[in-house]
Amino acid sequence: MTHRIEPRSGVAIELSRGDELVVIDREGGQVSDLVAYAAEDLGEVISNGRTFDYEESVKLTTGSRLWSNRSRVMLSILEDTVGTHDFLLTPCSKDTFRHFYPDKPVHQGCFGNLAAALAPYGIGEDAIPTAFNVFMNVPVDKGGKLRVDPPISKAGDLIRFRAEMDLIVGLTACSAYASNGGTFKPIDYRVEKPGRSA
Amino acid sequence: MTHRIEPRSGVAIELSRGDELVVIDREGGQVSDLVAYAAEDLGEVISNGRTFDYEESVKLTTGSRLWSNRSRVMLSILEDTVGTHDFLLTPCSKDTFRHFYPDKPVHQGCFGNLAAALAPYGIGEDAIPTAFNVFMNVPVDKGGKLRVDPPISKAGDLIRFRAEMDLIVGLTACSAYASNGGTFKPIDYRVEKPGRSA
Numbered sequence: 222m223t224h225r226i227e228p229r230s231g232v233a234i235e236l237s238r239g240d241e242l243v244v245i246d247r248e249g250g251q252v253s254d255l256v257a258y259a260a261e262d263l264g265e266v267i268s269n270g271r272t273f274d275y276e277e278s279v280k281l282t283t284g285s286r287l288w289s290n291r292s293r294v295m296l297s298i299l300e301d302t303v304g305t306h307d308f309l310l311t312p313c314s315k316d317t318f319r320h321f322y323p324d325k326p327v328h329q330g331c332f333g334n335l336a337a338a339l340a341p342y343g344i345g346e347d348a349i350p351t352a353f354n355v356f357m358n359v360p361v362d363k364g365g366k367l368r369v370d371p372p373i374s375k376a377g378d379l380i381r382f383r384a385e386m387d388l389i390v391g392l393t394a395c396s397a398y399a400s401n402g403g404t405f406k407p408i409d410y411r412v413e414k415p416g417r418s419a
Numbered sequence: 420m421t422h423r424i425e426p427r428s429g430v431a432i433e434l435s436r437g438d439e440l441v442v443i444d445r446e447g448g449q450v451s452d453l454v455a456y457a458a459e460d461l462g463e464v465i466s467n468g469r470t471f472d473y474e475e476s477v478k479l480t481t482g483s484r485l486w487s488n489r490s491r492v493m494l495s496i497l498e499d500t501v502g503t504h505d506f507l508l509t510p511c512s513k514d515t516f517r518h519f520y521p522d523k524p525v526h527q528g529c530f531g532n533l534a535a536a537l538a539p540y541g542i543g544e545d546a547i548p549t550a551f552n553v554f555m556n557v558p559v560d561k562g563g564k565l566r567v568d569p570p571i572s573k574a575g576d577l578i579r580f581r582a583e584m585d586l587i588v589g590l591t592a593c594s595a596y597a598s599n600g601g602t603f604k605p606i607d608y609r610v611e612k613p614g615r616s617a
Contacts, residue, residue: 269468270509270549273565275518279507280563290545292514309477311468316490320473347488350548351468361559365478367471 226253228405231334231393233342235260236384236412241299244355244392245409249376252395253408254312254331254352256339257287257295260387263344265289267296269308269351279361281306286385287353295388300381303374307357309367312349313397321399328396335391342389349391355380357400371402424451426603429532429591431540433458434582434610439497442553442590443607447574450593451606452510452529452550454537455485455493458585461542463487465494467506467549477559479504484583485551493586498579501572505555507565510547511595519597526594533589540587547589553578555598569600 223245226232231254236242244253259265271288273279281287282304287296311317314332318325329337336346356374361367394408395401421443424430429452434440442451457463469486471477479485480502485494509515512530516523527535534544554572559565592606593599 264545266545268509268549270507273507274509274515277565278563279559279565290509290547292512292518309468309471311466311472311488314490317472320490347462347464349488351466361477365476367475367477 223409223411226392226394226408226410228394228407229328229334229396231331231338231391233338234390234392234412236388236390238384238386239415240384241413241415242382242384242390243379243411243413245377245379246356246374247376247409248406249374249378250372250402250404251374251406251408252357252372252400253355254335254393254395255355256335256349256352256391258344258389259289259295260389263342263348263389265291265293266348266350267353272308279308281308294385296382297385298380299383300379302378303356303380305356305358305373307354307359308351309359310351310354312352313395313400317397325398330396331393334393334396339389339391369399421607421609424590424592424606424608426592426605427526427532427594429529429536429589431536432588432590432610434586434588436582436584437613438582439611439613440580440582440588441577441609441611443575443577444554444570444572445574445607446604447572447576448570448600448602449572449604449606450555450570450598451553452533452591452593453553454533454547454550454589456542456587457487457493458587461540461546461587463489463491464546464548465551470506477506479506492583494580495583496578497581498577500576501554501578503554503556503571505552505557506549507557508549508552508555510550510591511593511598515595523596528594529591532591532594537587537589567597
């Protein structure tokens, strides 16, 4: 069963170890911010720094693993039809809207959407780390300057993760103008349970 | 007054807004991991993701600011005689020693040293984020692969930060082989209070 994340909103998803989470860019050119917490102890959280350490790369795609602050693998990337994602930047928020779009209405952004979706689990705002920004396109030049470009994902592109432990995952359809080429679209996802008959 | 951080150890430092923290590579080729917390609310912590967002660069040097998870400036870089630091990688730890140096003795690393130094403030291990790794030299190639090279800092090189709020800072003399060109040396630091007579 495929679920829809409406434009500029977010959800929380419970995954059991071995479940596969498929995130689909239904219309193309849309970013989805992902954060993850160990279900058994929410102090264990996805970490860009530990991931860069162990994967020895900032470019994460099929075969890469996303690590926690406690040096354990949370998610493996099994399939990726895009190959361009970002793990440098934090979720857009009221503060980033004020900073980057002073003439536009302030929106709570992915940060506010993640906080709202994760609040029922007792996960507070300060516990939201740098997200793994699915389909986000952030080129970094030789001098270290970064840029937020429109995603290269096309309609139907997807990334498939396997949960390597029981997880609470926060997932959004991103709300920021630059990240999504100026548009806001939905994100689709489904959870598959390999080996379990339907 | 200049203080010494002995090889493979760490300290906690209290800074008042306006204080200047000078971190000095006394012998050259030595990394120092820095983390920072708002003194008035320790849930506010230095964030590589927010810093990359607002500075629009992963290369941070004189004129750059280091931001918190709550989108406030914690530290400004006033002076930097090196220009090469890292904000991608997490502090070395027992886990990273086991992973990267399986034939070497396990050390608690900067992570353990920061945890010990910050414990008296009630800051636990899970609250230690990706550090700003002073003098650390982590080139990233066009394909996103990263490498830990020896620091380019020479004896006497320094970086000067201004505290933009009251802070608790954790600071180390780094314990990992690759980060320090295979050697372990001390780090010196001093806190200056501009405008206050000695």
